[in-house]
Amino acid sequence: MRLKIIENIEVAKNTYSLKLENPALFDVEPGQFFMVKINTYPFPLLRRPFSVADFGEHLEFIYRVVGEGTRILTTKKAGEFVDVLGPLGKGFSINSTKRLLLVGGGIGVAPLLYLKKTIEETYKISCDAYFGFNNADEIFTKDGNIATMDGSFGFKGNIVEMVEDMLDENTLVYACGPTLMLKRLAFLCFEKNSPMQVSLESRMACGIGVCLGCVVQTSDNRYKKVCVDGPVFDFEEIQW
Numbered sequence: 484m485r486l487k488i489i490e491n492i493e494v495a496k497n498t499y500s501l502k503l504e505n506p507a508l509f510d511v512e513p514g515q516f517f518m519v520k521i522n523t524y525p526f527p528l529l530r531r532p533f534s535v536a537d538f539g540e541h542l543e544f545i546y547r548v549v550g551e552g553t554r555i556l557t558t559k560k561a562g563e564f565v566d567v568l569g570p571l572g573k574g575f576s577i578n579s580t581k582r583l584l585l586v587g588g589g590i591g592v593a594p595l596l597y598l599k600k601t602i603e604e605t606y607k608i609s610c611d612a613y614f615g616f617n618n619a620d621e622i623f624t625k626d627g628n629i630a631t632m633d634g635s636f637g638f639k640g641n642i643v644e645m646v647e648d649m650l651d652e653n654t655l656v657y658a659c660g661p662t663l664m665l666k667r668l669a670f671l672c673f674e675k676n677s678p679m680q681v682s683l684e685s686r687m688a689c690g691i692g693v694c695l696g697c698v699v700q701t702s703d704n705r706y707k708k709v710c711v712d713g714p715v716f717d718f719e720e721i722q723w
């Protein structure tokens with residue numbers, strides 16, 4: 484469906500917020516994503532997966548410029564249209580019996596913002612958010628506790644170091660970010676019996692289970708498609 488752009492602005496270094504009109508035709512679970520068609524001709528033809536950073540008055544994606552497709556997207560102006568397919572995939576499930584801990588890294592923080600809003604505003608429960616970035620220039624939200632690798636803002640170091648001592652069986656972790664960060668968290672969650680739901684970032688060509696471009700290996704040596712079986716998985720399902 485074609486949705487009108489309300490705003491497309493740079494919110495941090497090489498990071499943009501794209502707000503689209505909410506057509507009031509669907510609901511969105513935190514963790515779900517859309518396939519966005521950036522251009523039809525001459526390049527790029529494929530849609531790109533964008534997780535939902537907010538949904539309500541607008542449908543918001545926060546995206547990092549990583550190549551020609553996303554660079555072209557930065558040139559789109561309010562009033563123009565983009566073609567989106569979604570909402571797709573399986574999102575986070577919210578468990579109100581545990582302490583909820585959100586841990587995000589880099590652009591992986593984006594889906595956790597909508598999760599945080601849903602937990603607080605819809606479920607009316609509190610949660611703690613810890614977000615890590617490489618440096619102050621890359622920070623696009625301060626709606627949580629912040630760490631930077633170079634110490635230019637907040638805690639100096641990796642976000643996993645910041646939450647390490649908070650993990651236990653009564654704490655449910657929701658995580659999204661770079662693979663290395665998720666691996667370290669998965670290792671600690673195994674060790675401390677802490678449940679965790681992870682949203683995986685994957686290259687996707689179709690987003691609807693057809694191309695097999697997004698498969699991940701599971702802990703029982705099978706394969707799952709990130710686009711339809713995820714992107715959110717119980718961390719114990721995945722082979723790290």
Ligand code: FES
Pocket residue numbers: 686687688689690691692693694695696697698708709710711
């Ligand atoms: Fe095509 Fe998942 S992106 S099967």
